[in-house]
């Protein structure tokens with residue numbers, strides 16, 4: 001892509017137009033709210049901003065705006081494609097979910113994690129529009145520190161669904177759906193890593209799930225922070241369209257004295273979530289069908305070994321985390337020969 005000077009030059013020339021900020025007024029439940037978005041954001045992104053000020057989850061929102069037809073029903077549509085007028089207000093219809101035990105099963109399941117080509121990943125990460133989105137998210141999103149960052153520790157960021165918990169199976173007790181060895185894993189790696197949890201769901205759901213599993217009050221480890229869907233950004237790829245991802249740069253910008261690309265690793269079952277920081281993600285084998293796999297799943301045991309082995313390295317991003325299993329085996333050999 002580096003040699004495509006003419007095409008990238010024209011892209012740069014066009015981008016200021018699409019990056020233009022829009023300030024929209026949204027009427028909901030008798031009150032007016034202001035949200036800031038840009039033309040390169042999608043309708044889905046707009047709904048997240050509205051969620052931030054109203055607490056109505058994006059999937060519960062219906063947006064009404066004169067003369068745009070059903071455009072606002074398409075979450076992947078870019079806002080630059082909708083003819084907003086400054087003087088016209090938008091109306092949102094939707095209800096806050098206080099009853100958070102809404103069945104997450106009703107949301108469509110994302111099973112296949114697509115692989116983006118290497119060039120495409122580099123492209124997405126380096127695109128000005130995406131860097132811009134990240135900067136805005138850094139300004140907008142507050143990370144609440146539950147337990148202080150610790151000097152000299154690395155950072156482990158964990159997804160929840162299918163990484164720590166099988167959210168699609170049902171059980172009387174949520175503990176039955178917890179990935180085996182979760183507490184042992186967190187207790188062991190806490191010696192070397194601060195731990196944050198980042199889920200593509202709402203903060204209420206994150207707190208509820210982690211509370212039910214006993215992750216928030218375990219005496220053997222502490223969770224530094226929880227992050228939710230509002231911390232994510234939407235990016236576009238040429239081959240896969242629009243999707244959301246978890247930019248670690250948001251955490252690094254909030255805690256520059258503690259965390260960086262060099263000392264952070266994130267586990268997620270969806271590789272695309274690391275697209276803004278591909279060197280820092282480890283794609284974990286999804287934990288599904290908890291009832292059948294509970295007795296055999298050893299991933300967290302093996303990953304404990306990996307995390308502790310690499311904790312002594314100065315730069316985690318120099319590793320290729322796709323080879324984590326062979327790193328473990330090599331380590332075993334090294335120890336045997338020692």
Ligand SMILES: [Mg+2]
Nearest residue numbers: 159161162269
């Ligand atoms: Mg997941």
